Amino acid sequence: MIRDTQAQDTVIASPKKRVKKWIVAVTALVAIGFAANAMLSAPSxxxxxxxxxxxxxxxxxxxxxRDIVSNGRIxxxxxxxxxSPEEGFVDLKVKAGDQVEQGQVVAIVDSPELNNTLKQARSELARLEGEMARQELDARRQTLLLNKQVDLAGVDLEAAERENRRAQASIKDHLISQIDFxxxxxxxxxxxxxxKHAFEEVALAKDTLAFELQSAKETVEQQRLTVEELxxxxxxxxxxxxxxxxxxxLNVQPRARVAKNDTLMTLVDLTAYEAELNVAESYANDIGIGMQVEIxxxxxxxxxxVSAISPEVINREVITRVRFDDNNISGLRxxxxxxARILLENKANVLKVRRGSFLQAGGHVxxxxxxDVAERVNIQLGATSMREVEVLSGLEAGDxxxxxxxxxxxxxxxxxxR
Incomplete structure (x- = not known):
């Protein structure tokens, strides 16, 4: 039996897989190189x-x-x-919100004490006027008696002159004795x-009567002025x-008892308005009368x-009154x-930058x-406004x-x- 060659075969990896791994390794090395180069070349x-x-x-x-921004109201x-001009009971003729015209009666104060004082003053004036009339009659009577004395003295003088002439004539003819002459x-x-004395006494008496009569007239006139004042x-x-x-x-209730100079009510003139601003205490020394305001x-x-500045500080604010430049009250309530913006100062050709929270660092840096790098530099700031701040040194335009x-x-x- 012929054996196969299976035992002699060896499995060899595909070339494609080996190339892929090599490419990934090279790519990773290049990326690491670029990152390291970027880190080395980045600004410190x-x-x-x-x-x-x-x-x-x-x-x-x-x-x-330079300006100050604040809130307020019309x-x-x-x-x-x-x-209330006097103590008494007040009778209100209007209610809060009622329309009134200048010269209209809005309240009446019933003062029994003042009315009684007026009646007494009138009675005293009538008595003084009667007393003055009596003094005028007495003056006329005394003047008549004084004139009578002058006339009788004149008659006696004429008789004495006549007897003296007769005695002068008789003494020449020795018809009377020396004693009779x-x-x-x-x-x-x-x-x-x-x-002579009669004339002087009459003149003095007339002056005295005139003085007493003038004194009586002045007393009457004084009482008349008192009555007019009441x-x-x-x-x-x-x-x-x-x-x-x-x-x-309204500060009082109807038929309430009020004391002298008690506040009764407040009237509001709807023909003229002003703006009342609440300015922070820290800006109190910067504002002044006559400054322009944008409302x-x-x-x-x-x-x-700016027309008025309160001399006192209330709740760390200063009340400031602003008068409108025009008299148009349409749209105002x-x-x-x-x-509002209170315009403090205009400075031309200054180096400036938008205002920001960096001022809290003291304005020195x-x-x-x-x-991409921001470096800490020393600066010097000048005038500030609500929107911008002046830079005096340390920076240039365009920075x-x-x-x-x-x-x-x-x-x-x-x-x-970054």
Whole structure:
């Protein structure tokens, strides 16, 4: 029996399978080589950051507008409060929200004490006027008596002069004695003195009467002024609206007892509005009267001027009033919400960059981009606005820096943005 050659056969691997393995090995070696070369040729950096996780700003030259952004509301430019002029019971003639016209009676205060004081003052005025009339009659009577004394003194003087002339003639003819002649001379001198004093007494008495009468008139006039003042106070018990508008709020209830100078109500003038802004305390020293303001209400932007700044800080904010540059009140409503930009300063041809969280690092350093690597450089910043910040040194126009927060960089000298 002839045996086959099966025992002499040897299984040989296919050449194709051997080539495939060789190609895979070579490919792996090439890939490893390329990776190592890439790692060796890549820029060196301390830490690696994902590029999409940071914000990048480009420096440019232009105009920088320093501004302050704040929120606020529309308020009435004129919202006077009405006060009780006296103590009493108030009778309200309007309700909150009612329309009122200037000069309209909105409340009446019933003050029994004031009314009684007015009646007493009027009675005192009538008494003083009667007393003055009596003094005028007395003055006329006394003047008449004084004039009578002057006239009698004049008659006595004429009689004495006549007797003196007779005595002068008689003494020449020795018809009377020397004693009788001297008596006639003395009587004339006495009559002349009496007449002279009568005139002086009359003049003095008339001055005295005139003074007393003038004093009485002044007393009456003073009392008349007192009555007029009380009448004015009683008239003011009818409280009138000082502006045309609406009743904003009532501070008392009808027929309530109020004290003098108690607030009764607030009126709102709907013909003039202002913007009331709440500015952060940190910007209080930067704002000033007369600064321009851009006010945004929805899709509408209007301009205004800072007209008043509160001297006190409330809840770490300063209340600022802004007056609109135009008198158009269309579209404005009381307590309407708004946002505003207070324009502090305009600086031309400055190197600036978009504002970002990198300012929290102190504004002394920045990460400047050079390809995929951001290097830490020292900078100096200047004026800041709500949108941009001025760069004084350390960077140039066209440079790019990281403007997002630097907290996660741990003050690394360089970053790789992958």
């Amino acid at each position: 950096a301390d830490i690696s950051i994902d590029r999409v996780s940071v914000q990048i700003g480009t420096l440019e030259r232009g105009e920088l507008v 308020v009435a430019a004129n919202a006077p409060q009405l006060y 001297e008596k006639a001379v003395d009587d004339l001198a006495r009559a002349q003195l009496t007449h 009448q004015r106070q009683v008239k003011n018990l009818h409280i009138l609206a000082s502006v045309s508008g609406v009743v904003g709020s 945004t209400m929805g899709a509408t932007t209007r301009r205004g001027t 009381q307590n309407q919400q708004l946002s 920045a990460y400047k981009l050079n390809g 790019q820096i990281v403007i997002s927060s630097y907290e996660e960089f741990n003050q690394a000298p360089s970053l790789l943005l």
